[in-house]
Amino acid sequence: MSVEVRGVSKTYGSFTALRDINLKIETGELVALLGPSGSGKTTLLRIIAGMDTPDAPAAEGAIADRADGSILFFGEDVATMSVGQRRVGFVFQHYALFKHMTVFDNIAFGLRVRPKSSRPSQSEITDRVHRLLKLIQLEGFGQRFPMQLSGGQRQRVALARALAIEPRILLLDEPFGALDAKVRQSLREWLRRLHEEMHTTTVLVTHDQEEALEVADRVVVMNQAKIEQVGSPAEVFHHPASEFVIDFLGNVNVFHGRIAGGDFQPGPLSANLPQLQSVGANATKIYVRPHEMKIARSKEDADAIEATVERINRAGVNAKIHLQTNQNDQVRVDLPLDQLDALALEIGERVYFKPIQARVFAPDYTI
Amino acid sequence: MANDKLKADSVDPWWVRWLLIGATVGFMVFLLVLPLGVIFWEAIRKGWGVYVKALTDRSARNAIMLSLVAAGISVPLNFLFGLAAAWATTKYTFPGKSLLISMIDLPFAISPIIAGLMYVLVFGLQGWLGATLASWGIQVIFAVPGVVLATIFVTFPFVARELIPLMQEQGSEEEWAAISLGASGWQTFLKVTLPNIKWAILYGVLLCNARAMGEFGAVSVVSSNIRGRTNTIPLQIDALYNDYNTAAAFALASILATLGIITLIAKTLLEQKIERQNGQEEST
Numbered sequence: 001m002s003v004e005v006r007g008v009s010k011t012y013g014s015f016t017a018l019r020d021i022n023l024k025i026e027t028g029e030l031v032a033l034l035g036p037s038g039s040g041k042t043t044l045l046r047i048i049a050g051m052d053t054p055d056a057p058a059a060e061g062a063i064a065d066r067a068d069g070s071i072l073f074f075g076e077d078v079a080t081m082s083v084g085q086r087r088v089g090f091v092f093q094h095y096a097l098f099k100h101m102t103v104f105d106n107i108a109f110g111l112r113v114r115p116k117s118s119r120p121s122q123s124e125i126t127d128r129v130h131r132l133l134k135l136i137q138l139e140g141f142g143q144r145f146p147m148q149l150s151g152g153q154r155q156r157v158a159l160a161r162a163l164a165i166e167p168r169i170l171l172l173d174e175p176f177g178a179l180d181a182k183v184r185q186s187l188r189e190w191l192r193r194l195h196e197e198m199h200t201t202t203v204l205v206t207h208d209q210e211e212a213l214e215v216a217d218r219v220v221v222m223n224q225a226k227i228e229q230v231g232s233p234a235e236v237f238h239h240p241a242s243e244f245v246i247d248f249l250g251n252v253n254v255f256h257g258r259i260a261g262g263d264f265q266p267g268p269l270s271a272n273l274p275q276l277q278s279v280g281a282n283a284t285k286i287y288v289r290p291h292e293m294k295i296a297r298s299k300e301d302a303d304a305i306e307a308t309v310e311r312i313n314r315a316g317v318n319a320k321i322h323l324q325t326n327q328n329d330q331v332r333v334d335l336p337l338d339q340l341d342a343l344a345l346e347i348g349e350r351v352y353f354k355p356i357q358a359r360v361f362a363p364d365y366t367i
Numbered sequence: 368m369a370n371d372k373l374k375a376d377s378v379d380p381w382w383v384r385w386l387l388i389g390a391t392v393g394f395m396v397f398l399l400v401l402p403l404g405v406i407f408w409e410a411i412r413k414g415w416g417v418y419v420k421a422l423t424d425r426s427a428r429n430a431i432m433l434s435l436v437a438a439g440i441s442v443p444l445n446f447l448f449g450l451a452a453a454w455a456t457t458k459y460t461f462p463g464k465s466l467l468i469s470m471i472d473l474p475f476a477i478s479p480i481i482a483g484l485m486y487v488l489v490f491g492l493q494g495w496l497g498a499t500l501a502s503w504g505i506q507v508i509f510a511v512p513g514v515v516l517a518t519i520f521v522t523f524p525f526v527a528r529e530l531i532p533l534m535q536e537q538g539s540e541e542e543w544a545a546i547s548l549g550a551s552g553w554q555t556f557l558k559v560t561l562p563n564i565k566w567a568i569l570y571g572v573l574l575c576n577a578r579a580m581g582e583f584g585a586v587s588v589v590s591s592n593i594r595g596r597t598n599t600i601p602l603q604i605d606a607l608y609n610d611y612n613t614a615a616a617f618a619l620a621s622i623l624a625t626l627g628i629i630t631l632i633a634k635t636l637l638e639q640k641i642e643r644q645n646g647q648e649e650s651t
Contacts, residue, residue, distance in 0.1 A: 051543055083546045090547040096540035100562040110548030113558070158544075165548055 002027045002169055002201040004072040008054040010043050017043040018054070019225040027074075028199040030192075032212035035222035036248065041205045042173055044222070047071065048203065049090050049171050050083040073168060086169075089162030089200075093174040095154045097146040103157050104142035107132055110165035132160040135194070152183040159191075163200070170202040176211065184208075188215050209249045213237060221245050246287050246359060253293075253331050255286040255358075288355040290334040291318065295353045297343060304352035307331060309345050321345070323353060406624050409617035421618035426595040430603035430619070433511065437518040437586075437599060438579035444519055445575050446568070449526025453564075457534040458542070468531065474523045482520045483588025486513060513589035514597060521585050522575045529571035530564055533641075537563055566640040573637065577630040581623055 003025040010018040018040045025031050033041040046052040054069040070077050078086055098106050107129045111120055120128065133139050136156035146154055155175055162170060175191075176184040192215050195202060206212050212219045213233040221228040221236055221244070229241040240246035247254075296304065307323035310330075318334040325331060333353060335343075345351065411418050421427060455461075456468055474482065490507035491497045500507060507513045541563070545555040583601040590597040592606060600619055607616035 049547060051547075083543070084549040084551075087549070088547060090544065092540050092544065094540060096544040098541060098545070098559055098562075109545065109550070109558075113545070113548065113550040113554045161544075161548065 002074060003048060006070045007068040008047060009069060010055055016225045021227060023220060025201060025203060027201055029217045030195050030202040032216035032219045033203060033205045033222060034209060034212040034219050036207055039222040040225045041222045045171050045173055045203060045205045049088050050081060050086050087165060087167050089167030089170040091158050091162050091172045091175050093177045095158045097154055097158055099146050102143050102145055104129055106157055107161045107164050109161060128164060132164055136160045151179045152187055170200045172204045174205055191215060251290050251332055253288045287359045290332040292357040293333040293353050293355055295333055295335060295343060295351050297351060299352045301354050304354040306350060306352055309347050309349045309351055312345060403624055406617055406620050409613060410621040413614045417614050418618045421615035427603060427619060429595045430598045430600050434580050434599040437515050438576055440515050441519040441522050441579050442572060442576050445522050445526050446572055449530055449571060452527040453530035453534050456531055458539050471524050471527050474521050479521055479584030480588055483517050483585040486516055486589050508589050509591035510597060514586050514599060517585035517589045518579050518582055521582050522579045525575035526571035529567045533564060533567045566637055566644060570637045573630055573633055580626055
């Protein structure tokens with residue numbers, strides 16, 4: 001195992017950035033730390049890198065056989081290691097390229113600053129930089145300065161610079177956050193291909209759920225200083241462990257309702273649904289993804305809910321339909337274009353929708 | 368920048384523009400250029416012989432020397448201090464940081480006369496430390512060390528004030544990048560930080576030097592105006608002028624004026640350099 005985070009907490013004054021985080025990252029995997037800003041994901045990355053230190057464990061909180069608040073690289077506690085000694089490749093959101101140096105000198109930097117005894121020879125450095133330039137598809141750009149490159153090119157140079165020191169772990173802090181959508185998409189795919197080739201253990205911080213789900217082997221969803229869920233992209237998307245995760249990973253309709261008879265049944269919702277808005281002792285929220293709905297022009301099912309078509313957006317694979325219920329709730333339904341055409345919906349029309357699948361996260365209740 | 372020009376040219380009618388430009392140029396000529404010209408004119412009015420003699424006179428040479436010594440000590444010290452202060456306040460967080468930053472500006476807020484008096488009160492014979500220092504045979508006030516101290520005080524903020532905003536804006540990501548690549552603190556400073564701030568340092572040093580050479584108020588209090596011993600160039604000019612020795616006074620004044628013009632030109636060039644470097648950052 002490459003990285004192990006054991007009971008790490010971090011507070012800045014009265015702000016808690018991380019609360020007792022435990023995480024294991026296997027060798028060769030690409031893990032995404034996903035969460036909104038302020039969730040602690042960047043703090044965790046910086047602590048792994050050594051740019052920040054975890055809080056010292058509270059004396060009474062420490063369990064004897066567990067090293068609280070420590071980071072292990074390949075089983076070795078790195079608490080006393082400086083950033084440089086940890087040999088991590090760190091890539092920043094805003095590239096942090098040395099702007100007064102050429103691309104070549106930027107990539108060679110990590111090799112040239114080594115003490116004489118471990119510094120590669122001039123020709124070895126040249127060789128390695130050229131190999132890296134080839135890897136990032138920027139051969140012939142060695143003598144350019146960072147300001148002469150596009151954002152995507154700069155970030156590739158930053159990655160090559162980090163890879164030049166043959167890092168034990170690659171840490172990427174919102175690497176594509178400053179790029180536009182098109183470049184981001186292609187760099188994402190490129191990064192994935194690169195990872196298949198090199199298999200460097202990689203931790204990627206992002207607030208972009210699409211990016212995390214597309215690139216990572218495993219996704220760590222973070223919220224408010226805690227880990228909400230760890231799992232493969234498919235797992236976290238299809239089996240979200242909490243309200244936060246389902247809400248954060250894509251669009252979701254939230255219905256406030258209650259479970260009739262105190263009996264809760266996972267899976268398709270039954271006749272309970274029309275009692276939306278009612279408040280009972282067992283009031284709860286029901287989560288339905290926009291594509292997990294069906295729409296009909298007539299009330300085919302007894303439990304279908306009546307609504308008015310407010311807006312139809314046909315851009316994309318699915319049409320996005322905004323409905324308004326009689327209780328003035330906004331509901332979003334994603335419908336394949338051919339189904340929409342078959343229905344021939346018009347704005348202002350009365351329709352009936354029904355969730356095909358729904359999820360409930362009862363307090364202290366996990367499915 | 369092309370946009371700025373476009374905007375300025377397209378708004379006001381021509382006569383408003385010419386009136387404003389004319390008024391500005393008029394003020395500049397009457398209040399700045401003409402008086403400056405008079406200095407040079409008065410300096411050489413009585414001929415080159417008088418001019419050269421005024422500058423090579425023993426007390427004049429001493430004044431020039433003392434000004435160079437005062438600047439020569441205070442500028443490097445303030446360079447080091449400015450760098451340390453900028454580094455400490457932009458790369459670290461510690462309690463009282465914002466107080467420290469505002470304290471750096473103290474010499475700008477205090478009248479130089481007061482600054483001089485403070486040193487007299489501390490180091491003068493009747494002051495806190497004066498008697499002790501005198502018993503060790505060290506005289507600060509009314510001697511060269513006092514002049515140097517006063518100069519350091521008034522030039523204190525120049526380098527730090529240039530560097531702090533720049534380094535704040537640049538942040539420390541590049542430094543972190545260098546450190547993560549295995550560079551030592553010293554390597555990071557030399558290869559990453561310094562190239563990013565070198566023009567701003569030069570700018571601060573330049574202004575610091577101009578002020579060090581030209582300071583009158585604070586130095587005048589701690590110096591006893593002993594010609595040939597504790598007079599700097601500005602003090603010597605004042606003394607000569609009070610003696611109605613205008614030719615000599617203006618001759619020395621022409622040196623300071625020349626220094627001022629050179630400073631102005633160098634400052635403009637540096638500003639362009641800094642702007643270009645910052646422009647690079649914005650696009651990076």
